[in-house]
Amino acid sequence: MKRIAVFTSGGDAPGMNACIRAVVRGAIYHDVEIYGIRYGYDGMIRGDIFKMNSHTVSNIVQKGGTILKSVRSKEFLTPAGRKKAFEQLQKFEIEGLVAIGGDGTFTGAGVFYDEYGLPTVGAPGTIDNDLFGTDYTIGFDTxxxxxxxxxxxxxxxxxxxxxxxxxxxxxxxxxxxxxxxxxxxxxxxxxxxxxxxxxxxxxxxxxxxxxxxxxxxxxxxxxxxxxxxxxxxxxxxxxxxxxxxxxxxxxxxxxxGGRPSAADRILASRLGLGAVEGLINGQKNVAVGIVNDQLVYTHFREAISKEKPLNPDLIRMVNILSI
Missing domain, CATH: 3.40.50.460 (Phosphofructokinase domain)
Structure with missing residues (x-):
């Protein structure tokens, strides 16, 4: 794999920039060309794609939001929109994607892989912490x-x-x-x-x-x-x-909004590097996560559909500590 691209999609979450930084610098470390896609799937359709380097992600680890911007793309929901997106990626000879986002982002990436076979590894970025396959998602702690x-x-x-x-x-x-x-x-x-x-x-x-x-x-x-x-x-x-x-x-x-916490910066960095190295090692159609402090990969289907229940002890704790 010689060229990959990274994008953010859906709701923004503190720590997304730290993840982008880890993706870019991880790719460079492994001698892989890295491209950024602005405005998520919409930008992919329009061809808003540019080459990134180490300097592109300088001084962003502490910033909230996402330097790659994010929108929820209606056009990507259509077969015609996804066809346009694939054609734009082919122009840049992109061989793999890192998608930073939540369940909607991963759903789109799964459909895209089924239709065009382009491998994607997702980094879970959502403040809701509602994705299966990781103890915490980027932005939740902040x-x-x-x-x-x-x-x-x-x-x-x-x-x-x-x-x-x-x-x-x-x-x-x-x-x-x-x-x-x-x-x-x-x-x-x-x-x-x-x-x-x-x-x-x-x-x-x-x-x-x-x-x-x-x-x-x-x-x-x-x-x-x-x-x-x-x-x-x-x-x-x-x-x-x-x-x-x-x-x-x-x-x-x-x-x-706001500066990501230390926990989110570290989590995002681990997930970003894990996504790049997953792509290089043949992972596809999966989300990268941290479970019991270990890096794991979970199929998009499971990450989206499997329940991630609240710990019942936390509910019980509220009742006890409120007396």
């Missing part, structure tokens, strides 16, 4: 710490005014950010998609706290919880707890 910093600040104002705050964090199908930032922030209640916490449970826990002379409370909610968004849950609770000062904060895209 997102948790960003959420935790916000929760700590909200806790101060909640305590000053004897308020109940409902704080919504990202996690459409996954409660990983919610559970870890909730435990770290001392939340009384954490609501996640993986397990049902009813409105009655929320009200019961809040009342128990007040019976023990608690004057303020924090409820952390993953955006995909079955009971609804933080605004919806807070409105329902407020209806049943007349006179209580209840406020809502939705953290939103602040969780995607």
């Amino acid at each position: 997102a948790v710490n960003t959420a935790l910093e916000a929760i700590d600040k909200i806790r101060d104002t909640a305590d000053s005014h004897d308020r109940v705050f409902f704080i919504e964090v990202m996690g459409r199908d996954s409660g990983y950010i919610a559970i870890q930032s909730g435990i770290g922030g001392g939340a009384e209640i954490v609501m996640v998609p993986e397990t049902l916490t009813s409105i009655d449970d929320v009200i019961g826990t809040l009342k128990q706290g007040w019976d023990r002379d608690k004057t303020s409370s924090i409820v952390v909610i993953a955006e995909g919880d079955e009971e609804g968004t933080a605004l919806e849950v807070a409105a329902t609770v407020k209806e049943q707890l007349k006179g209580k000062d209840i406020r809502v904060t939705t953290l939103g895209h602040i969780q995607r």
Whole structure:
């Protein structure tokens, strides 16, 4: 393999640049020409492809976002779009791809391989930490710490005014950010998609706290919880707890930005180099991950479809530590 290309796709995640840097410098170390593709699959279709070198990735390991930019490509979902993408890659004689992204990115890469046989190794970059085959995904640790910093600040104002705050964090199908930032922030209640916490449970826990002379409370909610968004849950609770000062904060895209943590920089670097060396050694249609501190490769199909359940001990811990 003499020429490979790297791109980022889907939602951005802190640490993607560290991964790009590792891919580029890993390829150069192994005497492989490395190309960058701007704007993900859209850029692949348009031929927005350029040769990279060691200097291209200087001073980016600490930066959030992605220097290669990212979009969600509708055209790549069509056979005609994928045909255009393959033709553009052929112009540059690209023999393999490193795809940094989440389940949508890996799904596209899997279909692309089935149609054109171009080997791809994916590096899991998503703050949701919802991909099977790796203990942690790029960006998750930074997102948790960003959420935790916000929760700590909200806790101060909640305590000053004897308020109940409902704080919504990202996690459409996954409660990983919610559970870890909730435990770290001392939340009384954490609501996640993986397990049902009813409105009655929320009200019961809040009342128990007040019976023990608690004057303020924090409820952390993953955006995909079955009971609804933080605004919806807070409105329902407020209806049943007349006179209580209840406020809502939705953290939103602040969780995607910022300098990646040390853990994310190291994880991203290991995964980027692992992706390059996987391609060189014949890996294809797989995601690279770290499981029990060991580098592993998991077929895209499994990485996307297999469940990655929350540790039930974490749910149990929230209930115990909230008393």
